[in-house]
Amino acid sequence: MNSDNNNNDQHFMQRAFELAQQAEQLDEIPVGAVVVYQGEIIGEGFNQSILLNDPSAHAEMIAIRQAGKHLNNYRLLDCTLYVTLEPCPMCAGLLVHSRVKRLVYASPDLKTGAAGSAFNLVDSSQLNHQLVVNNGIMAEQCSELLSGFFKRRRAEKKSNKKLILNKK
Numbered sequence: 001m002n003s004d005n006n007n008n009d010q011h012f013m014q015r016a017f018e019l020a021q022q023a024e025q026l027d028e029i030p031v032g033a034v035v036v037y038q039g040e041i042i043g044e045g046f047n048q049s050i051l052l053n054d055p056s057a058h059a060e061m062i063a064i065r066q067a068g069k070h071l072n073n074y075r076l077l078d079c080t081l082y083v084t085l086e087p088c089p090m091c092a093g094l095l096v097h098s099r100v101k102r103l104v105y106a107s108p109d110l111k112t113g114a115a116g117s118a119f120n121l122v123d124s125s126q127l128n129h130q131l132v133v134n135n136g137i138m139a140e141q142c143s144e145l146l147s148g149f150f151k152r153r154r155a156e157k158k159s160n161k162k163l164i165l166n167k168k
């Protein structure tokens with residue numbers, strides 16, 4: 001049973017990883033998420049904040065909106081959300097509101113993660129819903145995708161600056 005669960009987790013995190021790669025191709029911070037209900041993906045998303053001019057367009061937000069439409073319900077009871085990076089406070093709050101049962105994330109976000117790293121909103125007795133949380137599946141791949149992205153972006157900014165300076 002347990003190893004079945006692990007296999008499934010690996011499978012769904014792989015899909016979240018592919019979505020994160022799609023975000024990267026669009027120059028968005030590479031984070032991907034899927035919502036799973038009864039062994040089936042019912043919502044998918046990747047970061048699109050820049051593309052949509054929408055600071056709330058995080059991967060989790062998009063996946064959960066899609067899942068709610070699919071279930072025709074604003075509560076995502078018995079669903080699991082897989083995401084490649086530990087959710088931020090906004091998305092962790094959304095997970096509580098949506099009553100998602102379980103959260104599985106790959107890499108921790110030590111600076112702003114709200115599922116135990118910097119804050120813990122998903123398992124707080126002050127809120128009216130707590131999630132089961134698992135982490136670490138595909139953590140290395142997912143954090144490498146992120147750190148590679150930021151490294152490249154820093155290098156691009158630097159070379160842009162040089163171009164501007166050279167023109168003066």
Ligand SMILES: [Zn+2]
Pocket residue numbers: 058059060087088089090091092
């Ligand atoms: Zn978020």
